[in-house]
Each structure stands twice: as structure tokens, then as C-alpha cells.
Amino acid sequence: MELSILLNTGVTENPSDILIFFGRIHPLVVHFPIGFLILAALVEITTKWAKFQPLKNYIHYLWGLGSISALFAILFGYFLSLSGDYNENTVFLHKWSGVALFLFSSICYYISKRQIKLPFYGKSILILIIVFTVFYTGHLGGNLTHGSTYLFEYAPNSIRSLVGMPKKEIPRKKVTVLDSADVYLDLISPIMNNRCVSCHNQDKKKGDLDLTSYANLMKGGENGDVIIPNDTEASDFYRRITLPESHDDFMPSEGKKPLTKNEVLLIGWWINNNAPSNGYFSQLNPDKEIISKVKNILGLDKNSLFNKKVSPPKKEIIDSLSNQGFILNKLMKDNYYLEANFSLSEKSITPKGFETILQLKDQLIWLNLNHSNITDEYLMKIGQLENLIKLNVSRNNISDKGLMHLSDLQNLESLNLYETNVSDSLLTVIPKLINLKRLYLSGSKANDSIINELKKKNEKLRIIFD
Amino acid sequence: MSKYHNFMQKPLSRREMLDICKGGFGSLALLSLLGPLPLSCGQSERSIINPSSNLNLGPHFLPKAKSIIFLYMDGGVSQVDSFDPKPRLTKENGEDPRKKFKVDATQFDNVGKILKSPWEFKQYGECGMPVSELFPHIATCVDDIALIRSMTSQFPEHTNANYFLHTGSGLQGRPSMGSWITYGLGSENKNIPGYVVLDGGLIPPGGLDNFKNGFLPASYQASILRAGPQPIANIKPKESIPNLQEQKLSFIKALDKKQLAEIGEVDAVESAISNYELAYKMQSSIPELTEFKEESKATKKLYGFESDDPHTRGYAAQCLLARRLVERGVRFIELTCPKVSADRWDQHGNLKDGHEKNAHAVDQPIAGLLKDLKSRGLLEETLVVWTGEFGRTPFAQGSNGRDHNPSACSMWMAGAGIKGGTIFGRTDEYGYRVIENEVSVHDLHATMMHLMGINHEHLTFRFGGRDIRLTDVHGHVIKDILA
Numbered sequence: 001m002e003l004s005i006l007l008n009t010g011v012t013e014n015p016s017d018i019l020i021f022f023g024r025i026h027p028l029v030v031h032f033p034i035g036f037l038i039l040a041a042l043v044e045i046t047t048k049w050a051k052f053q054p055l056k057n058y059i060h061y062l063w064g065l066g067s068i069s070a071l072f073a074i075l076f077g078y079f080l081s082l083s084g085d086y087n088e089n090t091v092f093l094h095k096w097s098g099v100a101l102f103l104f105s106s107i108c109y110y111i112s113k114r115q116i117k118l119p120f121y122g123k124s125i126l127i128l129i130i131v132f133t134v135f136y137t138g139h140l141g142g143n144l145t146h147g148s149t150y151l152f153e154y155a156p157n158s159i160r161s162l163v164g165m166p167k168k169e170i171p172r173k174k175v176t177v178l179d180s181a182d183v184y185l186d187l188i189s190p191i192m193n194n195r196c197v198s199c200h201n202q203d204k205k206k207g208d209l210d211l212t213s214y215a216n217l218m219k220g221g222e223n224g225d226v227i228i229p230n231d232t233e234a235s236d237f238y239r240r241i242t243l244p245e246s247h248d249d250f251m252p253s254e255g256k257k258p259l260t261k262n263e264v265l266l267i268g269w270w271i272n273n274n275a276p277s278n279g280y281f282s283q284l285n286p287d288k289e290i291i292s293k294v295k296n297i298l299g300l301d302k303n304s305l306f307n308k309k310v311s312p313p314k315k316e317i318i319d320s321l322s323n324q325g326f327i328l329n330k331l332m333k334d335n336y337y338l339e340a341n342f343s344l345s346e347k348s349i350t351p352k353g354f355e356t357i358l359q360l361k362d363q364l365i366w367l368n369l370n371h372s373n374i375t376d377e378y379l380m381k382i383g384q385l386e387n388l389i390k391l392n393v394s395r396n397n398i399s400d401k402g403l404m405h406l407s408d409l410q411n412l413e414s415l416n417l418y419e420t421n422v423s424d425s426l427l428t429v430i431p432k433l434i435n436l437k438r439l440y441l442s443g444s445k446a447n448d449s450i451i452n453e454l455k456k457k458n459e460k461l462r463i464i465f466d
Numbered sequence: 467m468s469k470y471h472n473f474m475q476k477p478l479s480r481r482e483m484l485d486i487c488k489g490g491f492g493s494l495a496l497l498s499l500l501g502p503l504p505l506s507c508g509q510s511e512r513s514i515i516n517p518s519s520n521l522n523l524g525p526h527f528l529p530k531a532k533s534i535i536f537l538y539m540d541g542g543v544s545q546v547d548s549f550d551p552k553p554r555l556t557k558e559n560g561e562d563p564r565k566k567f568k569v570d571a572t573q574f575d576n577v578g579k580i581l582k583s584p585w586e587f588k589q590y591g592e593c594g595m596p597v598s599e600l601f602p603h604i605a606t607c608v609d610d611i612a613l614i615r616s617m618t619s620q621f622p623e624h625t626n627a628n629y630f631l632h633t634g635s636g637l638q639g640r641p642s643m644g645s646w647i648t649y650g651l652g653s654e655n656k657n658i659p660g661y662v663v664l665d666g667g668l669i670p671p672g673g674l675d676n677f678k679n680g681f682l683p684a685s686y687q688a689s690i691l692r693a694g695p696q697p698i699a700n701i702k703p704k705e706s707i708p709n710l711q712e713q714k715l716s717f718i719k720a721l722d723k724k725q726l727a728e729i730g731e732v733d734a735v736e737s738a739i740s741n742y743e744l745a746y747k748m749q750s751s752i753p754e755l756t757e758f759k760e761e762s763k764a765t766k767k768l769y770g771f772e773s774d775d776p777h778t779r780g781y782a783a784q785c786l787l788a789r790r791l792v793e794r795g796v797r798f799i800e801l802t803c804p805k806v807s808a809d810r811w812d813q814h815g816n817l818k819d820g821h822e823k824n825a826h827a828v829d830q831p832i833a834g835l836l837k838d839l840k841s842r843g844l845l846e847e848t849l850v851v852w853t854g855e856f857g858r859t860p861f862a863q864g865s866n867g868r869d870h871n872p873s874a875c876s877m878w879m880a881g882a883g884i885k886g887g888t889i890f891g892r893t894d895e896y897g898y899r900v901i902e903n904e905v906s907v908h909d910l911h912a913t914m915m916h917l918m919g920i921n922h923e924h925l926t927f928r929f930g931g932r933d934i935r936l937t938d939v940h941g942h943v944i945k946d947i948l949a
Contacts, residue, residue, distance in 0.1 A: 306528075313521070318520045318521045319520050321520075322520035327522065327795075328520060328521050328522060329522045329524045329654070330521060330522060330524040331524050331528050331529070331919075332524065332525065332526070332527050332528050332919070333524075333525070333527065337528070338521075339524075341654065341795070343793070344794060344795055370793070392843060394842065394843060416842075416843035418841065418842050418843055438846060440841070440842070442841035442842070464840055464841055466837075466841055
């Protein structure tokens with residue numbers, strides 16, 4: 001009686017919570033028939049050996065257990081299907097192959113119990129069918145929970161092609177130069193993949209919207225188009241990502257991480273530029289602001305030096321510099337960027353010997369010449385080490401004349417001029433070092449007016465002067 | 467072979483060799499079946515100085531820090547009296563803590579009343595970080611400091627907590643963090659050891675095992691220096707005749723080498739040879755290091771050399787020495803606390819007197835160190851870590867002390883790669899327990915290694931059949947405090 005009430009309420013539009021609750025036990029219960037039936041089949045085979053013959057008297061219990069547990073699995077599975085979250089075709093096949101399995105295993109129980117002999121290997125064929133049905137039903141169930149691509153997602157391409165799946169996608173190469181960035185594939189699509197597709201894909205189409213490809217994005221969802229080219233106001237997509245986070249329509253919903261300001265800005269810009277499906281970003285005439293945002297998103301605003309691999313330094317050069325008193329350190333495992341440190345040397349260096357360092361021009365990014373008795377003459381050479389990121393020439397007899405040689409060091413982020421004689425030339429040189437972040441001037445000949453002037457020219461530069 | 471026979475490694479017999487290798491053949495075959503796997507873990511990953519090349523193999527990735535100065539506040543500074551103000555303690559001063567919250571068992575089981583902080587807090591710097599009156603000098607550096615209010619320990623007792631903080635394990639015998647880091651990166655300076663402990667007078671409970679190499683090669687243990695005229699025992703040669711010492715040493719070396727040739731690679735002998743060599747070089751490098759002749763009067767004053775308090779002057783010398791060691795390429799420098807008249811930071815009674823004395827000794831030197839490092843440009847490649855082994859209770863032990871509290875502790879880091887002016891983590895309204903962003907000692911170690919360019923999961927040493935690391939199976943880099 002109660003069961004019929006339960007079932008009746010299930011037919012209505014919204015199944016009651018209790019049904020869904022039972023339904024969710026289905027993934028647990030299904031493993032019982034799988035286990036029992038396969039065990040029963042195995043025992044049937046082993047009883048061919050004389051040693052296992054006695055088991056024959058108990059086999060019908062196994063078939064019985066398999067059949068009863070299959071019935072429960074069907075019942076709970078039916079409850080689960082009422083929630084309607086699943087692909088209908090697959091549910092249909094899964095359901096009826098489950099029912100078939102129940103029938104076959106019941107037959108097996110009956111003929112085992114009564115010890116009925118079937119003609120022409122009848123029982124063996126029946127068992128074979130049961131085993132096949134177990135696997136087939138189980139596989140369909142797996143597809144329903146994990147999605148139909150789950151099983152072969154990481155399979156080798158040869159196996160994927162056997163089951164009619166396309167080759168694995170080769171991830172797009174990391175953009176290293178802005179000019180090579182494709183507007184959709186490198187900029188918009190990664191945002192969608194990061195923020196949207198976990199809920200808007202082929203299997204889980206929230207709001208009937210699929211954001212896995214440009215074509216599907218343009219098809220829109222249950223409320224029509226989401227992107228209207230050249231009109232951010234009318235584009236529902238843009239509206240939802242710009243609403244206040246507390247708004248019901250805000251996307252991404254359910255407390256998932258919202259898009260960053262830069263990402264929102266970029267999507268707006270893309271829509272206003274006709275929302276193209278491909279084409280190079282830089283050919284769409286982006287303005288300065290959007291270029292800097294895109295560089296930030298692609299990680300190109302960080303030092304671009306590290307995007308390329310440098311060749312290992314020649315052994316003779318390392319040995320020669322090391323003999324002169326340099327300590328040379330490799331700075332990372334997967335690349336040959338180096339640090340050269342002369343500050344610990346007990347020897348002094350000659351201008352001639354110092355020239356060797358120019359042969360490490362590509363590799364050298366950190367150079368420490370603290371208290372090394374170097375003069376303006378040496379700075380002329382250092383000025384040619386264009387990959388330098390960190391340069392320490394503190395506590396040396398260096399003047400304005402020498403500093404002028406450093407103005408081409410476009411990668412320089414940190415310059416240490418502690419206890420040197422530099423002063424006025426700072427105003428000429430420092431503004432040219434566009435990437436400079438930290439400048440050490442304590443104990444130099446600089447004065448407050450120079451410091452204030454420098455600060456005015458570059459507000460982001462941290463000057464340590466006291 | 468002599469009576470020492472049993473202590474030396476014996477060569478393998480053919481049978482033993484096959485016995486050991488038999489599993490290996492199978493796994494080699496399996497490996498080739500599985501295709502290329504990342505083999506980094508457990509391989510000889512450490513970046514030792516390659517003897518055949520003059521190029522030093524560096525860290526895993528571009529480091530922020532080249533050196534670490536570890537300012538160890540032995541005994542456990544009270545968080546609610548230093549960096550974690552709790553107005554509720556003032557409001558409920560003198561009330562029974564058991565009526566307010568669940569009180570865990572404490573070390574001395576002498577739970578008193580809720581005890582307000584005897585010191586006022588004020589906000590400092592552009593970031594507005596609150597610091598108590600105990601640290602007026604450090605307070606001027608808060609914009610370079612990332613404060614963590616949510617450190618915890620696993621041990622409520624000094625010895626275990628010290629081992630835990632220093633070695634990542636509460637038990638005696640594991641390698642110290644300084645040993646791990648020098649093992650990973652080597653030392654830049656061939657004349658000074660890569661891991662130095664500057665002894666201020668108090669060796670923490672647990673003793674020298676806090677600074678030992680454990681199962682790592684013996685050359686990675688700490689060398690202990692005292693700030694003063696005789697920083698290391700026997701640093702001046704005793705031999706009156708010139709060259710006599712050199713001849714002695716080369717004779718010992720020849721004997722050692724001969725022994726080594728007979729018995730194969732034995733760490734104890736190899737390390738002894740390299741330690742003798744280093745000790746010989748230190749006879750000239752250490753006096754040069756510890757005499758502050760070239761330091762200006764202004765610099766010394768900054769550190770507190772002119773203080774009336776002898777303990778301040780002593781710690782100032784330690785801090786200045788630490789900077790000089792950083793300049794000389796030493797990787798890991800730990801400063802232990804000075805022996806003030808009121809015990810270490812472990813005030814089970816007389817909180818006000820004891821904490822004030824300890825704070826006075828270290829406050830100005832530490833601030834001086836930070837400022838000096840900064841103006842010389844050294845702070846951008848030096849990580850300064852300030853921490854005790856655990857915190858203290860917000861309620862009194864007896865009437866005017868505080869007991870151990872491993873559930874919350876404030877610590878800070880400054881310098882290389884650290885986002886200055888940040889406050890990370892939160893404790894409850896009493897400062898008793900961490901309620902947000904708990905930081906474990908393993909997380910601290912992982913972060914320190916990260917800033918040195920080491921992936922803490924990849925720096926391993928095989929011991930007892932397992933690839934062991936400083937962070938064992940734990941540790942997450944605290945990304946929020948990184949610049």
C-alpha cells in the first residue's frame with residue numbers, strides 16, 4: 001500500500017524528496033547484483049571440475065540473491081530516474097536491460113533450483129547472456145553518472161578511434177608573443193573554460209546553454225541569444241557577469257569564483273568588436289588599456305625573458321670567470337639563466353678579464369659586484385648585458401659618467417647603488433629603465449630633490465634612500 | 467682491518483647484491499612499460515656543487531631569497547601581548563576562563579583568571595598593523611613585515627616543540643631545516659660553513675640536536691658561533707711554529723684518504739676531511755668576520771651597540787654578525803636568545819618583568835637589522851623569520867604568568883618575496899585558538915623553502931628505505947603572504 005503511494009507520487013511532475021533520497025541509494029545497490037551474478041557465473045564454471053562439484057547444490061542461492069538484488073536496483077534506479085537529470089535515451093536502455101537482467105537471473109534461479117536440464121547448451125548460453133547484460137547495463141549506468149566520454153577520455157588515440165571518438169585535443173600552445181594571440185581561442189575560450197563550462201557543457205546544460213564552442217555559444221540558451229555582437233547592453237551574457245554578486249541572475253552562480261575585472265573588460269571589448277570567432281587580437285586595433293589587460297591575462301606583463309630557453313654556457317667561459325674569482329650559480333632547473341657573484345672574491349679583477357662576462361650575455365640575469373673595486377669603465381661593459389634583471393654595484397667608486405652606460409638595461413628590475421657617487425645622472429638614466437621596480441640609493445650622492453623628481457616620474461618605483 | 471671493522475660499511479657480496487637488486491629488475495621492466503615518468507623524487511635531486519664543473523647547480527626555480535635569518539624567540543612569546551591584541555581580555559580581566567570557553571589541559575595545570583595584557587597596542591605604518599609597547603622599534607618596520615597570527619604547534623612542551631620547529635618532527639634526531647637548505651643549495655662561500663647558529667647564550671631545550679644534520683651528511687650540521695672575541699673555541703692556532711699546523715693537517719688528511727681508499731665511501735670520514743679543511747680556512751675567515759672594524763658608528767648605533775642594557779648590546783652584535791654572514795653568502799643563520807636575568811620568553815610567572823627584559827634585549831637590534839638590510843639592498847634577497855615554538859595562554863598561570871599554548875602563536879616574516887604589511891590568519895576573541903587560516907610548522911617550512919627556490923616536495927633524502935623530506939607528507943606554501 002505504502003509502496004503504491006510512493007510510486008504514485010513519483011509519476012507527478014515533482015517527485016517527493018523521499019523518492020529522490022531512495023533513488024540516490026541506487027549507485028550503492030547496483031553493485032550487489034553485479035557481484036552476485038558474476039560470482040554465480042563463476043561458480044557455474046568451476047563446478048565443471050570434480051573438486052568443486054559439491055558447490056552445485058548451492059548455486060541457486062546465488063542466482064536468487066542476484067535476482068532479488070537486481071529487483072531492488074531496478075526499483076531504486078527508477079526513483080533516481082524520476083529526477084530527470086539524465087539523458088532520456090540512455091536511461092531507457094539502462095532501465096530495460098536492467099529489467100531483462102532480472103528476468104534472466106530469475107529463470108536461472110528457477111532452473112537451478114529445480115535442476116532442469118535445458119537442451120543444446122541452453123544454460124551456458126543463458127549464463128553468457130546474463131554476463132554480457134551485466135556489463136552492458138553497468139556500462140550504461142557509468143555513462144549516465146560520469147558522462148559518455150569519461151571512460152575513453154585518457155585512452156590512447158588508437159583505442160579512441162576504435163570507439164568512434166575524435167583524437168585527443170592538443171592543448172593550444174602558450175602564447176609568448178602578443179601578436180600570435182587568437183582573439184577567441186587564446187583569450188575568450190580560456191575564460192569560458194575556466195569559469196563557465198563546468199555547468200554549461202553538452203551533458204550538463206544549465207539553462208540549455210552550452211559554452212564549449214563558439215558555435216554553441218552563439219546558439220544561445222533557453223532565453224534566446226546570450227551574445228549580441230556590438231551590443232553589450234543587449235547581451236544577456238555580459239549582463240549576468242556584470243550584475244552585483246548578490247543578484248539572483250549573477251553568473252557564475254552558486255558561489256563559484258566570479259570573473260576578474262580584466263576578464264569582464266575583455267569580454268565587453270570583444271562583444272563591442274563584433275564578437276568574432278577567430279582572428280588575431282592585435283589586428284582588431286585594441287587600445288593601450290586593453291592591450292595591457294590582455295598582457296596581464298596572458299602573463300606577458302611578467303618578464304618575457306623567461307618564456308624562452310637559453311643555451312647552456314660554454315665550459316671555457318665558466319672556467320675562465322671562475323678562475324678570476326666569480327661564483328656562478330644556475331638559477332633554475334629547467335633553464336640556463338645564471339647569477340654571477342664577484343662580491344666574495346679575494347682577488348681583484350682587470351678590465352680585460354671582465355670582458356669575458358659579455359660572453360654570458362644571454363644567460364646572465366643577476367650580477368653582484370658589491371665592494372669589488374669596479375669603476376665607470378666596467379659599467380660600459382655591464383651596460384651591454386641586456387638580460388640583467390638584478391644588478392648590484394654598491395660600495396664601488398662609480399660616478400654619473402658610469403651610470404649613463406646603464407640606460408639600455410630594459411629588463412632591469414632592481415638596481416643597487418648603495419654607497420656610490422651617483423647623483424644628477426639618475427634623472428636621465430632611471431626613467432629609461434622602464435621595468436625598474438627597486439632602486440637603492442642610501443649613502444649615494446643623491447639628494448632629496450632628485451629623489452622627489454624620480455618618484456614623480458615613476459610612482460611605482462620603490463626608492464630606498466635614508 | 468682493525469677493531470673498527472664493525473663500524474665501517476662492508477663491501478657487498480655477489481649474493482647480497484643479487485638479493486638487493488632482485489625487486490629492481492621487475493620494477494625497471496614495469497617502468498619501461500609505463501612510459502616516461504617524472505623521476506625527480508628520490509633521484510639525486512639535490513643541487514650540490516658539481517665537482518667537475520665551476521657552475522653551481524642551483525635551486526629548482528628562480529629563488530626570491532638567497533639566505534634566511536631565523537630569529538628564534540626561545541620559550542614562546544605571548545601572542546596576546548605582542549602582535550595579536552584582544553580587547554576582550556581587558557574587559558573580562560580577572561574572570562574565570564572556564565566559564566567562558568573550554569580550557570585545555572596545560573603544562574602546569576595551574577589555571578588562573580583571564581589576564582589582560584599589561585601593555586598597550588598602537589597601530590603603526592601605512593598598513594596600520596597593531597603592535598604592543600613591547601616592540602617600539604620593530605613597530606617601525608611593520609610595512610616590511612607579514613604577520614601570521616595563526617601558527618600552531620603539535621606539542622605543548624619546549625623540547626618536542628623545539629625539535630618540531632627545527633626539524634619538522636617532534637622526536638630527536640631528524641635533520642634541522644638549516645641542514646636541509648644547505649644540503650639543497652650548498653654554500654656560496656668556501657671559507658665559512660653554509661649553516662651557522664649564532665649563540666646568544668641560551669641553547670634551546672633539546673640542545674644541539676635542534677641544529678644537527680640527522681641522517682644527512684655530517685658537513686651539513688650547524689656551526690655554532692658566539693658573538694665576541696672568541697667566537698669559536700680554538701679558532702687561534704695553538705702551534706707556535708709556522709707551518710707546523712699545515713703539516714699536521716696534511717698528514718692527517720693523507721691518513722684519512724688512505725683509509726678511505728681501503729674502505730670505500732664512508733660519510734663520516736669524507737665529512738671529517740672536508741670539516742678539517744673548512745676549519746683551517748675558518749682560522750682566517752672568522753676573525754675577519756667577527757671584528758667589526760669596518761662598520762661605521764652610525765651602523766653600530768642603529769643596531770643598539772650604544773644601549774645601556776648589556777643584553778641589547780650582545781644581541782646587537784649577533785644581528786650585525788648575521789648581516790655580515792648574509793653578505794658572505796651563508797645560507798641559513800639562526801640567532802638564539804640572550805640570557806637575560808629572567809629566563810627565556812617562558813614566563814610562567816612575572817610575565818611583565820620577564821617579557822619586558824627579553825623584548826628590550828632583542829627589539830632594537832632586530833629593527834636595526836631589518837633597516838640595515840633594507841638600505842643595503844640585502845633585504846630583497848634575505849628572508850627574516852621571527853618566531854617562538856608556541857604561544858601562551860590568554861589566562862594566567864598562578865596570578866601573573868602565562869602557560870604554554872600550542873593552539874595559537876604569532877610569528878612574522880620579512881624580506882625576500884614577502885608581501886609587507888600583511889596580516890594572515892585569525893584567532894578567537896581571546897587569542898586562545900586559531901579560527902581562520904591555520905598555519906602549521908610544515909607550512910612554514912614549505913614557505914621558507916619555496917622562497918629559496920626549492921620545491922619542498924622534491925628535496926628528499928633516502929633514509930630507512932623511504933625518501934624523506936623536511937615537511938614529511940605535509941606542508942603547503944602560504945601563498946597569501948607572498949608578494
